[in-house]
Amino acid sequence: MRIAVCDDDERCLNDESVMIAETAAELGLECDVLRFRAPSELIACGEKFDIVFLDVEMEEMSGIEAAEAIHEKSGGTYIFFVTNHEGYMDEALNKHAFRFWVKPINRQRLAYGMESAVREMNSVEKYLKVSVEGKPSRIPMTDIIYACAKNKITSIVTVNGELEVREPFKNVLPRLCADFFCKSHASYCVNMNYVIRYDKENVICRSGGREYTAYMSKRCYGEFSRRFISWAGDHV
Incomplete structure (x- = not known):
């Protein structure tokens, strides 16, 4: 270490x-x-x-x-x-x-x-194992800012760019198992390490001087807020 x-x-x-x-x-x-x-x-x-x-x-x-x-x-x-x-x-x-x-x-x-x-x-499971452009790929969990559904595939937004995974979001979601991931919407899962603020409509993340926006739903807001406050409190 x-x-x-x-x-x-x-x-x-x-x-x-x-x-x-x-x-x-x-x-x-x-x-x-x-x-x-x-x-x-x-x-x-x-x-x-x-x-x-x-x-x-x-x-x-x-x-x-x-x-x-x-x-x-x-x-x-x-x-x-x-x-x-x-x-x-x-x-x-x-x-x-x-x-x-x-x-x-x-x-x-x-x-x-x-x-x-x-x-x-x-x-923590260190990598999300997926197929990108037909080739096996391992994405570091800590590099993922958020994942979201995009039609019938999943978009993985990372610190190094966006990747498209030809799997439904519902299949990828259970593999985002680290405790710093939380759903903000039926179609979005966010890495809380990158969150700088959120409200009842959006979650704003930041990396590399750039801001990223994930959707927040009313249904997920309460649980997301509870999880984020608990997660942040554990790190004090």
């Missing part, structure tokens, strides 16, 4: 990195912990991390902006925000936060959060 810690306060960076490495060892996790003083260094390094710990308030770029850039490059990264102020919580939860903590990090909370992340990594 590869873990990144990014904080422009050198003391916090060192203390958190040591605690994370110690906690990982106590949990029996083999991992490399890399330290970054600036978000630009983290983003530019080009490596894919399983978990990233981000300070929210940094001079060069906020942790929330950095999280957006990381998520665009690698949707499967688990983001832990660490900050001095709770006021950023709502914004952070809209930027793919797995956890949001106020400094200093509580060791017990850290252990539980890391265990939860690893459990989720191991339990």
Whole structure:
């Protein structure tokens, strides 16, 4: 497992990195912990991390902006925000936060959060297996923004573009089994990691600086809202 810690306060960076490495060892996790003083260094390094710990308030770029850039490059990264102020919580939860903590990090909370992340990594079916243009294909679940019915086929909208799967939506839907997927409409299933807002007519998702719109039905609104609030709450 590869873990990144990014904080422009050198003391916090060192203390958190040591605690994370110690906690990982106590949990029996083999991992490399890399330290970054600036978000630009983290983003530019080009490596894919399983978990990233981000300070929210940094001079060069906020942790929330950095999280957006990381998520665009690698949707499967688990983001832990660490900050001095709770006021950023709502914004952070809209930027793919797995956890949001106020400094200093509580060791017990850290252990539980890391265990939860690893459990989720191991339990999630990582790929949607479908046929695209007559060829077997595996689409990373974390790359899927939403799926929808399009006549008798299914459109899969991903961070890398749109794919057409020549199967009915009702056949594809049960295979979107990760807990971050939720139906917003009889013909739409949305990845909650990308949701930035929703109302009784639409769900707005964002990736790569671009917004995507999925339909919301009155019938699905209540359950979607309940699921989204519960899902977001579990990640605080």
